[in-house]
Amino acid sequence: MFSGSRKILSLFGFEVKIDPSWFLIAALITWSLATGVFPTSLPGASENMYFLMALIAMLLFFASLVLHELAHALVARSFGIKITGITLFVFGGVAELAEEPPTPRSEFFTALAGPVMSIALSLGFWLMGTALSELGFAGPATAVLEYLALINLVLALFNLLPAFPLDGGRLLRALLWHRSGNLLDATRIASRSGEILAYALMGLGFLSVFSGALIGGIWQIVIGLFILAAAKSSYQKQMMTKIMSGQKVSDLMTRNVFKVTPDSTLANLVDNIMLAHRVSFVPVVENGAVLGYVDLQTVLRIDHDNWQSTHVNDLFIVQDDSNRVSPDMTAKDLLDLMNRTNTRKFLVTEGGKLRGVVSMSDMINYFALSMQVASQPGSNAAQKHRPVKTTKRRTRDQASAERLTSHARE
Structure with missing residues (x-):
């Protein structure tokens, strides 16, 4: 899926790669943090300080994404599911499963692992920021830690939305699969929920554009389009697997x-x-x-x-x-x-x-x-x-x- 990606390191036997599209979102996040977020949360610092804070926060955020995907990968491996690697790209990160989970249970716990990791990271960053503040070290470090605590919490909550292919959508599919025993029907329903979320995001994006928030609105539309395409292709892929099953x-x-x-x-x-x-x-x-x-x-x-x-x-x-x-x-x-x-x-x-x-x-x-x-x-x-x-x-x-x-x- 990511033909232009390049390996940067290995973690627990998994290759971690970066797709060229990642540099776009990395630059955008760094710019928005340096020019908007940190000047608001920590007024009075120099532009160089804001840029340094933004760069550190961006790198730690993507490290958090890697840990989020690593949690998926480790749990998947414990169920015997092959993982081809972890890739950072323009929409975040993904643990690339070489095959579908074999059971609803494996699907459920593999999907749940990522949000659990993000919540744990959010709590950890918040505790570190609070500790520094209590010790009298409030400043750039605490601002960065507060941002990381918030963004990891947002990442966990967004991924828990019951919309395929988000983690919440996979949890929904696992529950439907367990109840009905039919993976194709479960995928169809979960994918439909993903399409609904995608259209909602695109609608909010258009409202944001017309309200003057051009960049934020366009980004919502692009994410909505990505989720829509992923939701549709997930069901079609499952349909193809069913149709081709037994064929020679x-x-x-x-x-x-x-x-x-x-x-x-x-x-x-x-x-x-x-x-x-x-x-x-x-x-x-x-x-x-x-x-x-x-x-x-x-x-x-x-x-x-x-x-x-x-x-x-x-x-x-x-x-x-x-x-x-x-x-x-x-x-x-x-x-x-x-x-x-x-x-x-x-x-x-x-x-x-x-x-x-x-x-x-x-x-x-x-x-x-x-x-x-x-x-x-x-x-x-x-x-x-x-x-x-x-x-x-x-x-x-x-x-x-x-x-x-x-x-x-x-």
Whole structure:
């Protein structure tokens, strides 16, 4: 999900990374603290002092975020849930779960750990600030500690709102999941609550903009949009998991594919196969045995004037474990492979013979069609039907599927 993030340290075996977008929010927080918060809470200090206080407070705030996410990660690991790392980004921090919690109990305690840590930090900062004040050291240090106590409390309370994907929304999903035993329905309800919060935040943001609080209002709108997208994609991702459960590559692949022999010229390949049938990925087969494939990107590396004299055999990509899959591979494993390798099309082979081709488009079309079928009341068809040809018009469900499956670097 954060392809540009860079590792800064490791904590308890978890990599802590920073996404480039983090620098934007870090600068914004430092500026707002130095020009607004601290001059109000501690009047009379120098600009350099305000900047130093703001810088320290910003760094300690993000350290608090790391501890918040670390609490999630440690509890998740205790339940056997794999965590890929902790990343700081423009909207705060996230512990990246490689998989969904296996039980409502694991979901509940993993979600609860973060707010508990934030409340504990808030109490700790407040006690330190109070102690310094009692000892007569009121000043910049106490102002910073008071801010950290307040912001950690706000962070905990905001995250406890029952709106997915916030921690409170995950707690709500865990309770609904425990009561109904249906993770998909629980996710749908919790995601809907997230959408309601998102629209409320955006509404407040627009009111703030029209009231003159331009930066604060825009920030509320942006956060609302982020929560809205996360809530929608969470339900769609769960729906995809359900739809793809039990499906195999053989259920998704295109069986009747256009092939080319190694002695064919590139001109023939392009004119009579790629352009004629609108395909960009063509298996290379000789005497019934699959040798590999040739795609449009490979062809375009050759100068057009040489297409008549260049043969497929001169440039095709040999089939190996990096570009072929078995028809018995599960759809989940295929999607994981696509995400891990950033490869979108695979040969489907069995015993050295070509059985078909499977691509991300096949998965998107199957998922989109299944969502349309599953949306009909009382329908169980999404799990029972093999994929059929769909129209070329890009549907809203296809767009949703593309957004889900586009996280190849996640």
